[in-house]
Amino acid sequence: MxxxxxxxxxxxxxxxxxxxxxxxxxxxxxxxxxxxxxxxxxxxxxxxxxxxxxxxxxxxxxxxxxxxxxxxxxxxxxxxxxxxxMKNFNKIKLSKKHVIVGAGVSKGELDLILKRNKKFLGPNPSVGAFCKIGGMVANNSSGSRSLKYGSVIDNLLEIILVDGNGTEITLPKNKTISKKIAKISNETDHLYPHVTKNSAGYRLDVVTENNSQKIIAGSESTLGIIVQAKLRIFDIPKKRQLTVVGFNRLEDALYLVPYILRLNPSSLEFVDETVIKNIPHKFKDKPKCLLMIEFDANVSKSQKNLDSLIHKFSIIFTSSKKTDVEKWWSYRDSALFFTLKNIPKNQLVPHVIEDATVPPENLKYLVTFLKKITKKYRLKFVVYGHAGNGNLHIRLISNSKRNLNKLHKEFFSFVISLDGTISGEHGDGIARTKYLKLQYSPHLLQKFQYIKKQFDPSGILNPGNII
Ligand SMILES: Cc1cc2nc3c(=O)[nH]c(=O)nc-3n(C[C@H](O)[C@H](O)[C@H](O)COP(=O)(O)OP(=O)(O)OC[C@H]3O[C@@H](n4cnc5c(N)ncnc54)[C@H](O)[C@@H]3O)c2cc1C
Known part of the structure; x- marks a missing residue:
């Protein structure tokens, strides 16, 4: 057979x-x-x-x-x-402000070419070189610099895909389809959480007739197979200054986030003590967590303002020396690796509540709730993430897998009550599709069904995901 x-x-x-x-x-x-x-x-x-x-x-x-x-x-x-x-879709065509990339090009390959031309792609998932452009678009990926440069959805200018009928479509060029999607997207704004990153469901909130390609960002193979994407690129800034600050309490660090955001950092990241333990640096005061704050524009002035905000806390590192800055970013990018290395295999819990995103001013409430709920269900946790976007990565640690579903539901309901999303980065998939009904109204979920039918009337494209 x-x-x-x-x-x-x-x-x-x-x-x-x-x-x-x-x-x-x-x-x-x-x-x-x-x-x-x-x-x-x-x-x-x-x-x-x-x-x-x-x-x-x-x-x-x-x-x-x-x-x-x-x-x-x-x-x-x-x-x-x-x-x-899609590995054979490996062409790259570079222009001044954008790049046209085949779905099978790896992020590492693209980065090398961009770097040679003093350019870079905004979304920079910590997994770095290994992911491919098709996967990044289909997941609406983002990273430590998405605070300033956006997720894939913010940088996607055009897409070529093949839909569930086997028809090639270019968006937003195809006006008939663009008009249809835009019509459905009208008045969906208020049905979405007010966050800077969201990879849950279809992003009808950002789609317009001239930007209909955005519906494909985060669509996880359910609307079409991407063959090529046109993505915005940026000039590599002349200077990047990174400051690493230590705190004794998670709440103190997260409380400061909205104040630091007023200084317009290009990146504002957060790691807890599990990650700290793996960083090869002699920490004097054994901090419980770190904030990593980077500026790449108006550096001197921004840094001065930052210094006056953080002077009471322990400054662990501050420099604009390229090699040192890159070294500290490599520690941050290794957070998931460091975390998994420290959790015994029999205590690993499937990643489900792992990339919720809330308005940054609500981060402190989210962490307090995380402590409460993990105490209630007798689990431990590791937490780190993109604090500037209000996006926390959580890894649960437990011998038992009992009550996980209850915990997930309670956690997600709390995230939603904070005007947050159950996924700011990694999407729905097997892990989160069933929780989308907590996130979105039946009315919006019906619109998702309608979109799916337009692209994939037979339902063969990655069934069970998102829909
Ligand atoms: C250590 C680690 C760190 C990570 N850090 C981040 C992070 O910082 N930020 C972040 O956003 N994510 C992160 N991720 C998640 C993931 O790496 C990214 O989302 C990544 O962009 C997925 O790309 P991929 O090519 O590996 O996709 P795959 O895993 O191969 O696929 C992901 C999804 O995309 C679909 N897809 C792939 N290609 C196409 C195509 N051509 N057409 C249509 N659909 C397609 C697949 O069907 C699937 O639904 C991390 C993962 C790991 C393991």
Whole structure:
């Protein structure tokens, strides 16, 4: 049966098709806690291959999704059907203010080319070089500099994708579709949380007729397979000054966040003592957490203002020396690695409440609640994240997996009561799709269904995710 499927598809397309055990094993996993065994792995060589494969899947009602670098944390790149590995879509075309990139280009490859041209891409997930452009767009990725430079959704200028009918679409160029999406998006603003980052559900709140491409950011293979994206790029700033400040209480650090934000930092990050323990630096006062604050414009003036805000606390590092600044950022980027290294395997809890985002002035309430709820359910936690965006990454530690569902629901309800989102970065996938009904009204969820039908009437594109 499998051989028949492989042969039929091989006859249709020029790219490779396989159902060999080793490939199926490899693609059964991503960086989440979940696994699903696919039936076929396809490496399309052209948009035509993608179209034909989707039509092939549609005819046979086989679920299909794309795979980038497999670094997603919510299981949204797993399927029991066909996986399209987009690695052959590897072209890069650089202009002054934007770059046109194939879905299969890795972030590392793109960064090298941009750096040579003194440019950079705003969204910089900590996983760094390993993720791919298609995955970044489909996840609406962001990172430590998204505070100033935005998430993918803020930088996505145009997209080419193939929808669930096997039709190629360019947005916002396709006016018929753009008008339809814009019509649905009208008056959805008030139905979304007021946060600077949101990867939960479809982002109808930012879609207009001239910006209809944004609907694809964070769509997790459910609306189409991305073949190419046009993304805004920036000039590398002449100077970046980083200051690292230590605090004895999480609340003290988070209380300060809204005040620091008034100084317009390019980045404002937060790590707790688990991450600190792994940083190869001799800390004098054993801080319980750190804030990392970076300025890349009006540096002297901003730094002076910052100094007067933080003088009571312990200044651990401050410099604009490139190598030192990069070294400290590499510590921050290793936060998840440091965290997982410190949690015994049998105490790992699947990442579900792991990237909630609230208005930054509400961060202190969120951390107080986190302490309360983990005490109630007898778990420990590690916390770090993009404090400037109000985005906290939480890793729970426990021997028992009992009551997790209750904890998730209580935590998410609290996040929503703070005008927050249950996912500011990593999306919905297997981990969070079922909690979207807490986040959004039935009215908005109906609009999501409508959008899905427009792009994928047969429901073959990554079913079970978002919808
Ligand atoms: C250590 C670590 C740190 C991380 N740090 C961050 C962070 O700071 N910020 C952040 O935002 N995320 C972070 N992530 C999450 C994740 O790495 C990013 O979201 C990343 O951009 C996903 O890209 P990928 O290519 O690996 O996607 P994959 O994992 O391969 O796929 C992710 C989703 O995108 C879809 N997809 C992939 N390619 C396409 C395509 N061509 N067309 C349509 N859909 C497609 C998949 O179907 C899936 O739904 C981190 C992950 C790890 C493991």
């Amino acid at each position: 499998k051989e028949k499927l492989v042969d039929s598809l091989k006859n249709l397309i020029s790219g490779e098709v396989t159902a060999e055990k080793e490939f199926l094993d490899f693609y059964s996993l991503d960086s989440s806690a979940y696994s699903k065994r696919p039936r076929l792995i396809v490496f399309p060589k052209s948009t035509d291959d993608v179209k034909k494969t989707i039509r092939f899947a549609k005819k046979r009602k086989i679920p299909i999704c794309a795979r980038g670098g497999s670094t997603g944390l919510v299981g949204s790149s797993l399927t029991t059907g066909i996986i399209l590995d």
